[in-house]
Amino acid sequence: MDSESDFYGDEETVSVLEDRVANFDVVSWWDRHRPMASYIQQTARNLSAGPAPGCLYNKYEGEPGARQLSESVDDFLARLPPATTDWRPGLDWIFIANPYEPPGPGAALDRFMAGGEERLQLLEAFENMVTASSAGGMAGRSLAKLQKDVAKERRAAVEDLRQLAVVCNVVLGKWMLFPEPGSVNSVWAKVARATANNELGVSAKVETRVDSQKARLICVYTRDFRDKDDVARVLNRLRQLELVSPGGKQIYYKSDAWTHLGIYGGNRWGIQASMYSSNELFAYIRTLASRRP
Numbered sequence: 001m002d003s004e005s006d007f008y009g010d011e012e013t014v015s016v017l018e019d020r021v022a023n024f025d026v027v028s029w030w031d032r033h034r035p036m037a038s039y040i041q042q043t044a045r046n047l048s049a050g051p052a053p054g055c056l057y058n059k060y061e062g063e064p065g066a067r068q069l070s071e072s073v074d075d076f077l078a079r080l081p082p083a084t085t086d087w088r089p090g091l092d093w094i095f096i097a098n099p100y101e102p103p104g105p106g107a108a109l110d111r112f113m114a115g116g117e118e119r120l121q122l123l124e125a126f127e128n129m130v131t132a133s134s135a136g137g138m139a140g141r142s143l144a145k146l147q148k149d150v151a152k153e154r155r156a157a158v159e160d161l162r163q164l165a166v167v168c169n170v171v172l173g174k175w176m177l178f179p180e181p182g183s184v185n186s187v188w189a190k191v192a193r194a195t196a197n198n199e200l201g202v203s204a205k206v207e208t209r210v211d212s213q214k215a216r217l218i219c220v221y222t223r224d225f226r227d228k229d230d231v232a233r234v235l236n237r238l239r240q241l242e243l244v245s246p247g248g249k250q251i252y253y254k255s256d257a258w259t260h261l262g263i264y265g266g267n268r269w270g271i272q273a274s275m276y277s278s279n280e281l282f283a284y285i286r287t288l289a290s291r292r293p
Contacts, residue, residue, distance in 0.1 A: 056099035059203070066095035073196045082216060083185045087208040094188075095205045100198040104223060105169055109260065112168035116161055116261045123157040123269055126150070154270055165257035166226070172202070172256040173225035173275060175234060177218040177243060181209075184216045190241045191218055201234050225255045225275055232281045232288075239282075246282040253281070 060066030067076040073096075080094045130146050165171060179187040188206045195204045201222040209216075220238065222231050231253055238244045244251050252274035265273045 058097045060095045060097050065091045073193050081185050082188050082206045085208050087210045093205040096192045096195050097203045098195050101202045107170045108168040112170045115164050119160050126153050170257045171224045174219040174221045175253050178215040180215050199237050232285055235281050244278050251278045
């Protein structure tokens with residue numbers, strides 16, 4: 001090569017490329033090239049073909065608080081509107097399953113809970129020991145070093161719990177929405193219809209009413225928290241439904257494994273409760289887009 005221009009291109013080429021980068025619309029690109037696009041297209045073909053009822057699956061079939069395959073989504077929404085469906089024993093949540101998602105392998109939840117609780121106890125015992133050592137002026141060890149030891153043990157515990165969840169197949173996760181009482185019906189209707197049409201994840205649920213002034217939790221489930229592309233795909237569909245926006249109020253994704261173990265915000269182990277934030281995953285989408293032609 002005779003000059004740098006042979007490698008980078010002449011000034012006109014560089015200018016054109018810079019203009020393309022400056023005007024590149026990440027969101028539009030993601031809509032056209034997002035992961036799982038073929039999955040969505042296949043879903044559309046399935047819906048238009050009108051699959052036989054025997055091909056559909058509903059893990060909540062027979063439960064009064066869930067949509068049944070024999071009822072339309074509109075009938076389900078009319079039967080159980082979350083804004084006015086009060087909590088009662090056995091009706092903590094209103095559920096809808098994605099009828100195009102086949103049943104997955106069973107989870108060894110008891111095994112996960114036993115092992116997970118034991119691992120958290122070990123972490124807590126370690127943290128208590130370090131706290132006591134710090135209060136007692138442990139010789140030759142600075143407070144900063146003790147805090148570093150705790151952080152290292154916490155990371156190890158999180159990785160152990162994650163691996164245990166995988167082994168026990170406790171891998172469901174969910175995006176969490178918190179609509180206000182006045183909008184919960186409309187938000188839930190969007191989520192329910194998209195779930196029934198195989199546009200989101202494996203299922204969704206919404207809290208029944210306990211406090212008429214309290215924001216309501218809606219969980220949008222994905223099959224496997226390890227599948228970051230699928231988690232991002234579901235987030236992007238929520239964006240298309242105008243339920244979340246890049247740069248707007250964040251929503252968070254949490255693994256069911258953490259929920260089963262009682263790992264919520266401000267937990268006593270110091271473990272981060274959420275796995276992803278919407279801003280983090282929107283950044284991931286932009287990174288994917290920038291790497292593709």
